[in-house]
Amino acid sequence: MHAALVTDFDHNPRYADVDEPQPVRPHEEVLDVLAAALHPRVRSQADGSHYTSTDALPLVPGVDGVGRRADGSLVYFVVGDTQLGTLAEKTIVDLRRSVPLPADADPLLLAAAMNPAMSSWVALTKRVSFRPGQSVLVLGATGAAGQLAIQVARRLGAGDVVAAGRDRAKLARAGSFGASATVDLSASPDEVAADLAAKAADVDVVLDYLWGEPAQNAVMPLLLARADRSRALDWIQIGSSAGAEIALPSAALRQANLRFLGSGQGSVSTAGIVSVLPDLVAEVMRGGLTVEVDERPLSEVEAAWSATGAARVVFVP
Numbered sequence: 001m002h003a004a005l006v007t008d009f010d011h012n013p014r015y016a017d018v019d020e021p022q023p024v025r026p027h028e029e030v031l032d033v034l035a036a037a038l039h040p041r042v043r044s045q046a047d048g049s050h051y052t053s054t055d056a057l058p059l060v061p062g063v064d065g066v067g068r069r070a071d072g073s074l075v076y077f078v079v080g081d082t083q084l085g086t087l088a089e090k091t092i093v094d095l096r097r098s099v100p101l102p103a104d105a106d107p108l109l110l111a112a113a114m115n116p117a118m119s120s121w122v123a124l125t126k127r128v129s130f131r132p133g134q135s136v137l138v139l140g141a142t143g144a145a146g147q148l149a150i151q152v153a154r155r156l157g158a159g160d161v162v163a164a165g166r167d168r169a170k171l172a173r174a175g176s177f178g179a180s181a182t183v184d185l186s187a188s189p190d191e192v193a194a195d196l197a198a199k200a201a202d203v204d205v206v207l208d209y210l211w212g213e214p215a216q217n218a219v220m221p222l223l224l225a226r227a228d229r230s231r232a233l234d235w236i237q238i239g240s241s242a243g244a245e246i247a248l249p250s251a252a253l254r255q256a257n258l259r260f261l262g263s264g265q266g267s268v269s270t271a272g273i274v275s276v277l278p279d280l281v282a283e284v285m286r287g288g289l290t291v292e293v294d295e296r297p298l299s300e301v302e303a304a305w306s307a308t309g310a311a312r313v314v315f316v317p
């Protein structure tokens with residue numbers, strides 16, 4: 001069968017012939033992959049930089065997808081840490097990590113939306129006790145996960161949702177996803193600090209997709225402008241699009257009720273992540289969560305790997 005194959009972490013995966021998989025363990029089944037997306041998680045898997053990487057090669061990247069079972073039914077599925085991912089004509093799925101789909105499901109939309117949407121859904125339902133009416137700052141609201149985080153927060157009952165991002169054109173769309181205010185992170189540092197203080201100082205939760213300099217520069221302006229610094233502020237670290245590290249003044253943790261925590265593989269169990277999938281599938285199927293899709297044949301994987309557009313690349317084997 002054909003698959004995207006990584007043989008060297010310094011090169012894009014190439015379209016190659018690999019052996020067809022055989023199920024080994026109980027609950028496993030071989031599926032035909034209908035659509036599987038190129039998420040940042042997949043890029044970091046393929047270049048060996050993800051924190052779960054074992055450096056073992058060769059590998060077929062891909063963490064999720066929509067597939068057809070031998071009986072013809074459709075499922076959305078996630079795979080564990082494996083050398084055989086989902087960017088292939090067939091893959092092995094543990095059916096306990098899959099959700100049945102109706103026959104009229106849109107494989108491309110589900111493949112594109114589920115991983116980025118899961119990031120905020122899991123964070124708000126598994127990592128904090130988020131209550132309807134609470135307010136949220138999405139730091140990094142212009143990527144797929146950030147745009148979906150606005151929609152997810154609203155769906156889970158958020159009051160105000162403030163969207164912060166550096167791409168003005170994409171930020172202009174935040175209102176259509178449900179944001180009540182925006183902060184332009186491409187402005188000067190002083191302007192960004194003042195804007196964050198004015199619009200987001202009293203949020204209950206930060207969904208942080210950026211880390212790095214934008215997160216570092218946001219902490220103190222937000223804390224110092226808070227009406228009641230003893231009121232809890234949960235800062236959930238989800239992505240690191242702007243950098244892997246920050247410098248944090250110790251006073252930040254003393255002078256406000258600031259709690260840093262993360263959400264991802266490890267801080268949430270596999271069972272915890274899988275448990276949210278049916279609700280998320282239903283929400284995407286209902287049309288409540290949207291993301292732009294860039295459909296590509298898997299045969300073009302090597303060139304498509306470098307795509308930089310706003311839409312999520314989804315490969316069709």
Ligand SMILES: NC(=O)c1ccc[n+]([C@@H]2O[C@H](COP(=O)([O-])OP(=O)(O)OC[C@H]3O[C@@H](n4cnc5c(N)ncnc54)[C@H](OP(=O)(O)O)[C@@H]3O)[C@@H](O)[C@H]2O)c1
Binds near residue numbers: 146165238241
């Ligand atoms: N923990 C989890 O469960 C989980 C799940 C899914 C995703 N993630 C992580 O979340 C992050 C975002 O994922 P995604 O799917 O949304 O990726 P994406 O669609 O590629 O979006 C990344 C966004 O980050 C923005 N960005 C990069 N550097 C920036 C900076 N210095 N200041 C402001 N914005 C900046 C980019 O803005 P421009 O358009 O201006 O370049 C882009 O809009 C990734 O790190 C991903 O690995 C985590």
